[in-house]
Amino acid sequence: MITSLKFKNCFAFNNLIEMELKADMRTKKFSSNVNSISENLNILKSAVIYGPNNTGKTTLINCIKAMKKTLLNKEIYLESNIFTDDKICEEAMSFIYNNKEYSYEFKFDDNRKLYIYEKMCEIVKDQYNNEKEELIFLKDTINEKYECPKDKELEKVLNIASNNNILIYTVQIEKFPILETIKNILTGIANSIEIVDMNKIPNTKTIQMLKNKDNETRKVVEFIKNADLYLEDYMYVENVNVEIDGKVVDEKILKNQNIMDQIKVMSVYKGHTVPSIIFDSLGTRKIAALASYVIEAIEQGKTLIIDELDSSLHFKITRAIISMFNNDINKNAQLIATLHDISLLDCKKMFRKEQIWFTDKDEKGTDLYSLKEFSYAENGIRDTSDIQEKYSKGEFGAIPDPELISTLLEVDEY
DSSP states (O other): OEEEEEEESBTTBOSOEEEEOBOOTTOOTTGGGEEEEETTEEEESEEEEEOOTTSSHHHHHHHHHHHHHHHTTOOOOOOOOTTSSOOEEEEEEEEEETTEEEEEEEEEETTTTEEEEEEEEEEEEOTTSOEEEEEEEEEETTTTEEEOTTOHHHHHHTTTSOSSSOGGGTSOGGGOHHHHHHHHHHHHHHHTEEEEEGGGOOOHHHHHHHHHOSHHHHHHHHHHHHHSTTOOEEEEOSOOOEEETTEEEOGGGOOOHHHHHHHTEEEEETTEEEEHHHHSOHHHHHHHHHHHHHHHHHHHTOEEEEETTTTTSOHHHHHHHHHHHHSTTOSSOEEEEEOOOGGGOOTTTTOOGGGEEEEEEETTEEEEEEGGGSOHHHHOOOTTSOHHHHHHTTTTSOOOOOOHHHHHHHHHHO
């Protein structure tokens, strides 16, 4: 689970952006929305982000994607903000792995394509319950500081290790046992993060689960059926004949096997088995594609990050998905999602204040902030307040103000 995110000079972000995902346990409301790792470590099971178009919601997800790709040695995805002369991107993430909390951060020179700074720590509590960082390693080429307290041999090579990639991919792991541990932690958390864009969500994962025909398959099918009132079954049928101009086509001729898999997915309505790709609505197909990600995240304790979660989905379906993560049954999974549907802005029955976030933008840049920053004393915001109404009135910012009527009048005048 992710406990915090920090990004600076990445994509649309020029200033430092911080997202805190630890629960404020001064309030006990919706305790089921919190995963208690220990007495003093409580992580939010879900967080949602609202804001006008082009104010940073997708940018936040792209930053997380860049972190994941870096940790898994994928292609360089990170870009610096185009509106500044600064080419140094900064990314940091704190997270839980095997019930321990770690922090990892790096700085990337987008101009030279070099990783010029890396730092990893374990976050522990002292005898007074205060957080402190225990350094695992520091590779700081900016200030020429190189430290690895638990392995002095590794410390000796930090200053000569290549900057073309992060440390775990530039030094031979076999020579330094601690480096293998570091790599397992960083790649482990990266592999536990799944990122989905609802506007172009693939259904390959769902198809694979349908092929497996195991316990997760049953849960995926039930998820899809519960989301569509008239759907009786959802399945993958191996033996399907494809006809073109009345002739059955040899499956081997269809080079794109993904298309062949799509054709073999069947929906059952009133006893009739029909191809999902032809008969199901866009919303049902999106639900079917998303089902495998949701079930896998909850079953395996992953962090699922979804852009435009409410795209083509009924608000009750979106609410049900969020509730699955906030439920007591969920012990380790986490959901971070961008939304537009304000019917889900609900602190009376659904969210704690620190689970609701907003993005906004002005001439100084893009900002990210939480509902918990609006106190009762300063803003009159309580947990029982009508958040939808206040958001609609612009009391939290992060709301568009389009002058569409003026535009129409200008067009008419022209």
